[in-house]
Amino acid sequence: MRSLSPDEAELWARVTATIRPLSRELQPAEQPQQRAASAARHPPPAASPPIRAAKAVPIADKTLDGSWDKRLSSGVVEPDRVLDLHGMNLDRAWSAIDRALEQAIARGERVILLITGHKRQDDPPVQRGRIRAAVHDWLAASRHSADIAAVRGAHRRHGGGGSLYLILRRKPPRR
Numbered sequence: 001m002r003s004l005s006p007d008e009a010e011l012w013a014r015v016t017a018t019i020r021p022l023s024r025e026l027q028p029a030e031q032p033q034q035r036a037a038s039a040a041r042h043p044p045p046a047a048s049p050p051i052r053a054a055k056a057v058p059i060a061d062k063t064l065d066g067s068w069d070k071r072l073s074s075g076v077v078e079p080d081r082v083l084d085l086h087g088m089n090l091d092r093a094w095s096a097i098d099r100a101l102e103q104a105i106a107r108g109e110r111v112i113l114l115i116t117g118h119k120r121q122d123d124p125p126v127q128r129g130r131i132r133a134a135v136h137d138w139l140a141a142s143r144h145s146a147d148i149a150a151v152r153g154a155h156r157r158h159g160g161g162g163s164l165y166l167i168l169r170r171k172p173p174r175r
Contacts, residue, residue, distance in 0.1 A: 072165055072167075074155070077111055077155075078111075079112060079158070081111075083096060083114050084115040085114070093131045094134075097114070100112060101144040101147070101148075105168060109168065110168050111165055111167055112168070113165060115163045116135060116162060117131070139166070146169075148167070149167045149169045152164065152165045153165075
């Protein structure tokens with residue numbers, strides 16, 4: 001490992017002078033007079049207003065109004081489209097979900113019933129349930145994620161724990 005040149009050492013000293021520790025407690029090796037001397041030599045940069053990044057909402061946490069949630073939990077909603085992923089591998093399932101979302105959005109459908117299947121108690125988790133485990137991540141990363149209003153567990157009459165409702169956003173009418 002090589003040592004720093006004088007120019008690099010000066011630059012490094014300026015960089016480290018601007019660093020604020022995560023904790024407000026003094027580090028054991030740090031002495032108050034060292035901090036004051038460093039601050040005098042290298043004044044901190046002008047403070048800029050904090051930048052707020054848009055907080056991404058996980059697809060499972062997207063909310064609906066109360067009437068939608070009531071209708072879904074009571075089982076009175078009839079899906080516009082049903083997609084059964086039984087017998088598919090991960091690649092085929094992802095393609096089928098993407099294609100179904102594209103078609104449903106183009107037709108203005110609002111509710112897709114996605115049948116992933118139940119995780120069987122006796123099978124090791126690696127063998128079964130991989131599609132179910134990946135669905136939320138797939139939907140969040142999908143090119144259609146902005147069109148998905150919410151994802152909810154399906155009512156018993158539509159498969160319960162082995163199925164999901166995908167609620168799509170309403171598209172404004174074209175003029």
